[in-house]
Amino acid sequence: MKHENRSDNDPRYKVANREALIGVGLVIFNFIWWFAFAYGLGGKDPSEYTYVFGLPAWFFYSCVLGFVVMAVLVTIVVKKWFVEVPFDEEGDGK
Amino acid sequence: MNWQALLPLIGLLLIIFGVGIWAGKYIKFSNTFLQDYFLGGRSLGGFVLAMTMTATYGSASSFIGGPGTAYTEGLGWVLLAMTQVSTGYFVLMVLGKKFAIMTRKYKALTMVDFLKERYQSKWVVLISAFSIIIFLFSAMAAQWIGGARLIESLVGIPYTTALFIFALLVLIYVVIGGFRAVALTDAIQGTIMFIGTLILLIATIIAGGGISNIISDLNAENPNLITPYGAEGTLSPAFVSSFWILVGVGVVALPQITVRAMSYRDSRSMHRAIIIGTIVVGVIMLNMHLIGVFARPILPSIEVGDKVMPLIALEVMPNWLAGIVLAAPMAAIMSTVDSLLLLVSSSVVKDVYLNYMEPNASHQRVKRLSIGVTATLGVIVFLMALNPPDLIIWLNLFAFGGLEAAFIWPIVMGLYWRKGNKYGALASMVTGIGLYVLSDTFFPQPFGLHSVVLPVVVSFFAYVLVSLGTQNDSVSEAPS
Numbered sequence: 044m045k046h047e048n049r050s051d052n053d054p055r056y057k058v059a060n061r062e063a064l065i066g067v068g069l070v071i072f073n074f075i076w077w078f079a080f081a082y083g084l085g086g087k088d089p090s091e092y093t094y095v096f097g098l099p100a101w102f103f104y105s106c107v108l109g110f111v112v113m114a115v116l117v118t119i120v121v122k123k124w125f126v127e128v129p130f131d132e133e134g135d136g137k
Numbered sequence: 138m139n140w141q142a143l144l145p146l147i148g149l150l151l152i153i154f155g156v157g158i159w160a161g162k163y164i165k166f167s168n169t170f171l172q173d174y175f176l177g178g179r180s181l182g183g184f185v186l187a188m189t190m191t192a193t194y195g196s197a198s199s200f201i202g203g204p205g206t207a208y209t210e211g212l213g214w215v216l217l218a219m220t221q222v223s224t225g226y227f228v229l230m231v232l233g234k235k236f237a238i239m240t241r242k243y244k245a246l247t248m249v250d251f252l253k254e255r256y257q258s259k260w261v262v263l264i265s266a267f268s269i270i271i272f273l274f275s276a277m278a279a280q281w282i283g284g285a286r287l288i289e290s291l292v293g294i295p296y297t298t299a300l301f302i303f304a305l306l307v308l309i310y311v312v313i314g315g316f317r318a319v320a321l322t323d324a325i326q327g328t329i330m331f332i333g334t335l336i337l338l339i340a341t342i343i344a345g346g347g348i349s350n351i352i353s354d355l356n357a358e359n360p361n362l363i364t365p366y367g368a369e370g371t372l373s374p375a376f377v378s379s380f381w382i383l384v385g386v387g388v389v390a391l392p393q394i395t396v397r398a399m400s401y402r403d404s405r406s407m408h409r410a411i412i413i414g415t416i417v418v419g420v421i422m423l424n425m426h427l428i429g430v431f432a433r434p435i436l437p438s439i440e441v442g443d444k445v446m447p448l449i450a451l452e453v454m455p456n457w458l459a460g461i462v463l464a465a466p467m468a469a470i471m472s473t474v475d476s477l478l479l480l481v482s483s484s485v486v487k488d489v490y491l492n493y494m495e496p497n498a499s500h501q502r503v504k505r506l507s508i509g510v511t512a513t514l515g516v517i518v519f520l521m522a523l524n525p526p527d528l529i530i531w532l533n534l535f536a537f538g539g540l541e542a543a544f545i546w547p548i549v550m551g552l553y554w555r556k557g558n559k560y561g562a563l564a565s566m567v568t569g570i571g572l573y574v575l576s577d578t579f580f581p582q583p584f585g586l587h588s589v590v591l592p593v594v595v596s597f598f599a600y601v602l603v604s605l606g607t608q609n610d611s612v613s614e615a616p617s
Contacts, residue, residue, distance in 0.1 A: 050615050059235035060553065066230025070223050074381055081216050081365045082374050089360035097348030099363050106219045110419040117226045117415045125411075127404040130237045 055128045062125055069120065073113050080105035142463065149329070149464040150306055153322045153471070157310025160318035168176035170504050174315035175483040176246050181320055181401045183409025186227075186325030189320040189399050190410070191417045194224060194388065204429030205442025206265075211355060211362030211433075213372045215426040220377075222422065223385040224394075225415030229407055231389055232398040235552050237407070240399040247480075248392045249488040251399075255551045258503035258559035259493070264566055266488040268543050269392050272483055274393070274518065276536035277477040281522040283443065284470040287463070290447045300522055303471075310517040311475045312508050316400070317473045326468030331417055333465030334424035336458070337450055340444055341431045344453035354434035363431070379587030387541035387593065390548055393476045396483075414568060482511040535577065538589035543571030546600040554604075559603030569596035 083091075085101030095103040172178055181189070207214040236251075243254035249269070253262045281300065282305075288299035310318050345351040355362040366372050388394055402408050432439075432449040439445050450459040486507050491498060499504070546569075547562040572592040576583060583591050 052522045053238075055238055056235060059233055059238070062233050063235065063553065066227050066233070069230070069357055070381075070386055072226050073223055075189050075380075077216075077219065078147070078374070080377065085216075085365040088362055089356060092363070095354055099212065099352065100333075101218070101365060102363075103138070106423060110219065110222055110423060113222055113226075114412075114416050114419060119410050121408050123410050125404075127408070128234055128238075128240050130234070130403060 058126045058128055063113065065120060066125065067114070072116075073109070076109050076112065077105050080109065142451065142460035145457060145460035146464050146467065149461075149468070153325060153468075154306065154310055155327065156321050157314040157318035159314075160321050161313040161315070170500055171246055171487060171507070172447075174504075174507055175479065175487065176396070177315070177317040177400065179400055180317075181397075181406060183401075183403070183406040183579050184407040184413060185320055185324045186397065186401045186406055186410040187413035187417060189472075189476075190228070190394060190414055191225070191421065192220070192323040192327040192330065192518035193393050193476045194391075194418070194467065194473075204425055204432070205445045207426040207429030208433055208439065208445045209366070209442060210367040210432055211359075211371065213365045213367040213377070215423070215430060217372065217377045217380050218384075218422045218459065219419075220380045220385045222415065222419045223381065225418040226389045226411050227386055228389050228394055229398060229411045229414065231386075231549065232395060232552070233407070234396050234404065234581050236395070239403070239552065245399065247483050248395045248544070249484060250552070251395075252547055252562070253488075253492070256547070256559040256562050258563070261547070261559055261562050261566070262488060262492060264498040264563070265544070265547075266484045268540065268566070268570060269484045269488075272390070272536040272539045273477050273481050273484075274521075277474060277481070278480065278521045279516050279536070280319070280470050280474045280477065281518055284467065284474065285522065286338050286443050287447055287467055287470065289442050297523065300519065304515060304519040306524075307471055307474050308512060311478050311515070312511050315507075319472075319479055320397075323472040324561065326472040327417060329420050329468045330465045332463040333468075334421055334428065336429050337454070337462045338424040338431070339464075340458075341428050341435065341449060345431055345435050348431075348582075351431050351434055355430070358434070358437075362430070364573060373585050375585040376582060376587060379590045382593055383587055383589045386491070387538075387545060387589065390541045390543070390545035391537060392484075392540065392544070393473075395544075395548065396480060429614070440566050478511060480514055481514055482507065483539055485510050485514075506542050538577070538587075538592075539570055539573050542573040542589060542592040542596060545569075546597050550597075550600055552603075557600065557604045558607060561600040561602075562609040564603035565596040565600035568599040569593065572596070 048114045060084055083101070085099065089099075095135065098107065169178065175577070187566055203214075203218060207218070207449060239245075239255075242253050243251060245251040245254060249262055249265045252265055278551060281303065284303040285296055285300035287298050288294065288303055292299065304391065314321075341347055345354070352363055358366055361368050361370055362371075365374075401410065428449065429445055432445055435436065436445075436448055447463055450463050454462065484494045486503065490506065491503070495502075543566045547557075550557045550565075551562065568593045572595055576587040576591055581588055
């Protein structure tokens with residue numbers, strides 16, 4: 044199968060590349076949040092822990108709140124910045 | 138025998154069964170058979186896509202082994218499990234539209250098809266197909282063991298009988314229904330996992346006298362249980378962070394996941410799947426592993442980690458409700474097994490047989506072969522699972538790590554870097570797998586990291602350097 048359009052000229056690939064970079068950005072943010080709260084607050088001796096809703100604070104902020112933040116962030120990013128593009132071309136497939 | 142718990146479980150299995158057979162009707166007996174059988178005709182909507190991804194990944198490793206390990210290690214293991222939230226958005230964003238467009242252009246039906254068209258190399262195809270067959274086979278065996286264990290502890294029948302029942306159920310609907318059956322049953326199973334773990338977590342918290350109470354019980358037993366470092370203080374930050382690669386971003390390279398990233402209908406489905414997937418993965422992972430930790434003060438002396446989930450369900454809930462909720466791990470295992478089974482079978486039929494043995498096989502023959510291979514593989518896994526090891530999680534992770542080390546760069550760089558070529562891909566796959574197996578055997582935790590990290594890093598350089606070094610040999614092989 045030969046296609047005339049070179050891959051880098053396809054405007055849809057610009058969209059795809061940008062969205063992939065957004066994915067990488069989100070994962071880095073997620074990791075920093077997760078790591079900083081877990082080991083920043085959780086590194087202390089357990090006798091010095093504070094608690095949120097009965098859970099140790101490090102766990103609450105890192106795992107519970109961190110997840111909520113990511114879910115909200117992903118929703119916003121997808122709704123605002125993700126562009127709908129067609130996948131099929133040249134009438135192939137439906 | 139615990140009939141009250143058993144009936145809801147049987148009911149669920151019958152429903153799943155029905156869906157599988159119903160989906161089988163959609164498979165056209167024409168030249169689109171392969172696309173229908175192995176890819177569901179590229180027609181998945183957002184919800185089904187999100188659920189099938191979640192369910193495929195939220196496997197026995199996380200469902201049976203995961204809570205079991207959380208039971209032993211405490212909150213540190215929940216922290217580790219939460220690295221999986223990233224899979225919910227990362228996989229679809231990174232493979233994303235580019236993968237969808239390119240696989241349609243290439244008319245690819247499997248991940249190996251994509252690699253074949255992208256790199257135009259027989260060796261890339263053969264190495265990929267064989268690593269998929271070998272690694273996913275061991276993953277599958279681990280899952281079957283989990284499934285049989287669950288039936289064993291729930292119903293109280295011997296392991297072998299349980300394994301047999303489990304195998305028969307899965308085989309029938311996968312063989313008949315193909316990918317569409319798998320995806321649809323995954324959607325049901327994912328929903329059950331979501332609701333089931335939620336109910337069980339709440340019941341466990343109530344039985345333990347509230348979260349504060351449970352945490353102080355854990356603290357009294359061993360303060361390490363509520364730190365991020367695990368019961369013995371052995372979960373180092375470097376080791377736990379490695380799981381961002383193993384069960385987080387590395388998942389983009391798992392063939393059973395990538396095949397889903399080519400099966401959706403349009404961009405809208407993908408966008409919806411990203412949002413739904415992130416939420417569902419997060420909720421399931423958090424609930425399920427917390428259940429494991431919270432079970433500890435309630436049932437303090439469980440020996441076999443794999444039995445934590447069924448035992449705690451039967452302890453804190455009425456039998457009939459436990460039966461419904463335990464359908465969740467059952468669902469998780471079945472949904473992983475069915476995907477793996479189909480994937481290994483597609484590798485054998487599509488990637489090896491049709492590519493190199495008999496490219497002109499008739500449609501009738503391909504159809505018979507697809508179904509026959511799927512069934513035969515099932516029987517072989519069953520025989521392997523008859524004599525199982527105790528903790529399934531490590532066996533399972535070994536397989537996933539191997540595939541990730543092999544495929545992550547050939548796929549990701551193949552998509553986004555035009556200069557990547559077949560020599561780079563081969564170098565990357567060989568380095569990845571070789572180093573992973575060596576490192577896992579001889580230096581289990583280099584620099585305190587999980588053994589998957591180093592191979593992934595080294596194979597990146599192998600890919601880039603070898604590709605750059607061989608530019609002149611392969612001028613015209615960039616994707617067109």
